[in-house]
Amino acid sequence: MIPFNKPYLSGNELNYIQESVQSGKISGDGLFTKKCNDFFENKYGFKKVLLTTSCTHALEMAAILINIKKGDEVIMPSYTFVSTANAFVLRGAKIVFADSSFENPNMDVTKIESLITSRTKAIVPVHYAGIACDMDSIMELAKKYKLWVVEDAAQAIESYYKGRLLGSIGHLAAFSFHETKNIVSGEGGMLVINDEQFSQRAEIIREKGTNRSQFFRGEINKYGWVDIGSSYLPSDIIAAFLFAQLEKIKDIQRKRLEIWNRYQKNLFPLVNYGIQLPFIEDYATCNAHMYYIVCKSLEQRNSLIKFLKENKILSVFHYLSLHKSEYFIESHDGRELENSDRYSDCLLRLPLFYELELNQVDLICSAILEWLKVAK
Numbered sequence: 539m540i541p542f543n544k545p546y547l548s549g550n551e552l553n554y555i556q557e558s559v560q561s562g563k564i565s566g567d568g569l570f571t572k573k574c575n576d577f578f579e580n581k582y583g584f585k586k587v588l589l590t591t592s593c594t595h596a597l598e599m600a601a602i603l604i605n606i607k608k609g610d611e612v613i614m615p616s617y618t619f620v621s622t623a624n625a626f627v628l629r630g631a632k633i634v635f636a637d638s639s640f641e642n643p644n645m646d647v648t649k650i651e652s653l654i655t656s657r658t659k660a661i662v663p664v665h666y667a668g669i670a671c672d673m674d675s676i677m678e679l680a681k682k683y684k685l686w687v688v689e690d691a692a693q694a695i696e697s698y699y700k701g702r703l704l705g706s707i708g709h710l711a712a713f714s715f716h717e718t719k720n721i722v723s724g725e726g727g728m729l730v731i732n733d734e735q736f737s738q739r740a741e742i743i744r745e746k747g748t749n750r751s752q753f754f755r756g757e758i759n760k761y762g763w764v765d766i767g768s769s770y771l772p773s774d775i776i777a778a779f780l781f782a783q784l785e786k787i788k789d790i791q792r793k794r795l796e797i798w799n800r801y802q803k804n805l806f807p808l809v810n811y812g813i814q815l816p817f818i819e820d821y822a823t824c825n826a827h828m829y830y831i832v833c834k835s836l837e838q839r840n841s842l843i844k845f846l847k848e849n850k851i852l853s854v855f856h857y858l859s860l861h862k863s864e865y866f867i868e869s870h871d872g873r874e875l876e877n878s879d880r881y882s883d884c885l886l887r888l889p890l891f892y893e894l895e896l897n898q899v900d901l902i903c904s905a906i907l908e909w910l911k912v913a914k
């Protein structure tokens with residue numbers, strides 16, 4: 539069986555974990571947390587980052603930082619992971635879901651402005667499959683209506699918008715290192731702070747509402763409870779694992795892109811059958827987080843999943859539109875989000891992981907082209 543995903547291992551994870559353990563400080567903000575921060579801030583170019591226990595938690599921190607209160611409205615795509623919405627729902631926000639665009643699952647930016655009201659507080663673009671949303675349009679709307687922009691960059695490591703790193707454009711951004719992402723630590727995430735006014739408070743929220751981080755830097759002589767917060771910082775053991783991956787980021791990306799490009803080349807004939815392939819605008823890059831195709835119908839997609847499974851290949855569908863979820867359906871305002879629903883029914887993700895061989899990619903593609911012949 540060709541699995542859908544297999545987490546990458548650099549081989550140094552256990553060495554670094556051992557080093558972290560031997561350093562005598564395995565709680566948060568230890569030796570390897572600093573190495574990871576240094577990587578992201580100095581080598582990579584983010585202004586300020588804080589490792590978190592997950593991307594979900596980084597999003598929750600963002601919702602606290604921009605002071606989301608009961609009744610505030612937050613605009614985001616319906617075609618996303620539950621955490622994008624939950625983080626704001628937990629603060630009492632009303633979520634206003636926007637449709638995806640026809641070309642790819644990113645939010646259709648032409649549909650956002652009509653959703654803005656006097657209660658709108660933030661826009662949360664999700665860079666689906668690591669492919670950039672139209673950030674200039676989104677930042678322009680944010681400026682015009684004085685809104686915050688929180689990038690859900692969970693899938694977007696090492697990807698760019700007009701030459702700018704994703705995660706560096708909104709006021710805040712959240713990344714994931716869950717084992718299904720390009721760079722992993724099992725569970726893990728990161729908050730990126732691009733607007734300096736949030737820097738100090740972010741440290742406090744992450745440290746249970748205390749100013750402990752300032753205390754450890756020697757900036758104050760005692761620490762205490764100064765704000766709301768929770769425990770969002772990962773153990774240094776997690777950071778040690780993550781650092782072993784970060785050192786290999788170029789190699790990981792090279793390999794993943796090779797696989798992604800092979801899929802895109804081999805599967806080109808599908809467009810003649812009305813099946814959509816990933817679409818990347820001129821302003822965006824591809825970070826090979828995911829390879830997906832969009833079938834013509836739910837029946838067609840299910841038939842392909844079954845056919846691939848019979849050929850020992852695991853392929854999986856993705857999100858179910860959040861506006862139609864059991865939790866939210868009663869709260870939705872009834873607008874049809876047709877592209878979101880189409881991706882729910884028709885999008886199919888193919889295996890993509892570091893160890894996948896190009897000849898396996900060829901095999902998967904041949905199986906799909908074979909299915910086209912028999913499945914009509």
Ligand SMILES: *Cc1c(COP(=O)(O)O)cnc(C)c1O
Nearest residue numbers: 592593594619621692714716727
């Ligand atoms: C993976 C993912 C998340 C959640 O990340 P965790 O680190 O598992 O909390 C949130 N949003 C999107 C778009 C994701 O793909």
